[in-house]
Amino acid sequence: MKQFKGNIAILGSGNIGISLAKGLVKANYALPGQISLTRRNIANLSPFAEQGFGVSHDNAAVVAAADIVVLAVLPQQLNQLLDQIRPVVDLNKHLFISVASGVSCADIRNKLGAEAQVIRAMPNTAIAIGQSMTCIATDNASSEYMEEVTRMFETVGSVVKINEDLMTSATALCACGIAFFLRAIRAASQGGVEIGFHADEALKMAVQTAKGAADLLLQMQSHPEQEIDKVTSPKGCTIAGLNEMEHNGFSSSLIKGIKLSATKAGALYTKE
Ligand SMILES: NC(=O)c1ccc[n+]([C@@H]2O[C@H](COP(=O)([O-])OP(=O)(O)OC[C@H]3O[C@@H](n4cnc5c(N)ncnc54)[C@H](OP(=O)(O)O)[C@@H]3O)[C@@H](O)[C@H]2O)c1
Numbered sequence: 001m002k003q004f005k006g007n008i009a010i011l012g013s014g015n016i017g018i019s020l021a022k023g024l025v026k027a028n029y030a031l032p033g034q035i036s037l038t039r040r041n042i043a044n045l046s047p048f049a050e051q052g053f054g055v056s057h058d059n060a061a062v063v064a065a066a067d068i069v070v071l072a073v074l075p076q077q078l079n080q081l082l083d084q085i086r087p088v089v090d091l092n093k094h095l096f097i098s099v100a101s102g103v104s105c106a107d108i109r110n111k112l113g114a115e116a117q118v119i120r121a122m123p124n125t126a127i128a129i130g131q132s133m134t135c136i137a138t139d140n141a142s143s144e145y146m147e148e149v150t151r152m153f154e155t156v157g158s159v160v161k162i163n164e165d166l167m168t169s170a171t172a173l174c175a176c177g178i179a180f181f182l183r184a185i186r187a188a189s190q191g192g193v194e195i196g197f198h199a200d201e202a203l204k205m206a207v208q209t210a211k212g213a214a215d216l217l218l219q220m221q222s223h224p225e226q227e228i229d230k231v232t233s234p235k236g237c238t239i240a241g242l243n244e245m246e247h248n249g250f251s252s253s254l255i256k257g258i259k260l261s262a263t264k265a266g267a268l269y270t271k272e
Pocket of ligand 1: 077099175
């Protein structure tokens with residue numbers, strides 16, 4: 001991995017910010033000394049200070065020394081943060097990457113200046129183990145910056161570039177999607193208990209089966225129905241189970257849930 005030359009500020013070092021920082025260092029994209037982490041309660045960041053990361057509660061000071069600025073606070077915390085850093089923003093130097101759900105590049109430029117280069121990234125919590133599905137989008141940043149941000153987020157999983165107007169949809173499908181698939185695994189394990197397994201065995205079996213199903217698609221580059229056809233023999237038990245689930249709205253409920261999540265995701269950020 002070609003190492004990044006400048007400094008990175010991660011403003012809001014919670015779940016996503018810390019996972020990204022760890023991924024960047026693990027992949028040798030940057031050294032801990034190139035990364036500064038902020039939050040208001042910095043006592044929680046002391047283990048990272050010991051590892052060589054910069055740690056601060058002073059967002060403006062950290063931004064002044066940075067080239068890439070990652071905005072990783074909650075959407076409702078973002079406006080206050082942008083007000084704090086605006087005086088030190090250097091539009092010729094800084095690239096802003098926002099992971100805040102529901103906040104557009106234009107919303108951020110409204111606060112930081114019309115020329116600010118902004119890229120949005122939508123990771124999910126599997127970023128903690130380097131398995132995030134991250135969607136990135138911009139409406140004004142250069143293709144060089146998009147390549148740099150792709151490289152950054154590839155240290156913590158897969159990256160897909162999308163149009164910014166699909167960012168809310170990406171939130172529902174990928175960020176909320178983690179919970180949807182987890183609930184499906186939980187339900188499968190509960191079914192397993194009903195048919196005779198202890199809860200711990202049933203969960204282990206359901207988890208590995210789900211992982212195998214996902215890996216089949218990733219590694220074989222196949223379509224789900226192609227893989228389903230391989231396990232559904234005529235008059236067999238798989239098709240009987242599958243059709244029973246469909247009669248009860250399995251696919252339909254997933255589709256409806258994703259649509260509702262996308263609607264909600266679009267309304268998370270409160271503009272002042
Ligand atoms: N979790 C997900 O699945 C997910 C997926 C995609 C995108 N996102 C987005 O990613 C962002 C972060 O999510 P998260 O789950 O990492 O949230 P989180 O764990 O709550 O992290 C937010 C962090 O921001 C810090 N913070 C708040 N105000 C601050 C300020 N003024 N200056 C510096 N730090 C500040 C908080 O620490 P203090 O209270 O100590 O300041 C906290 O550690 C959100 O906008 C969310 O929409 C999340």
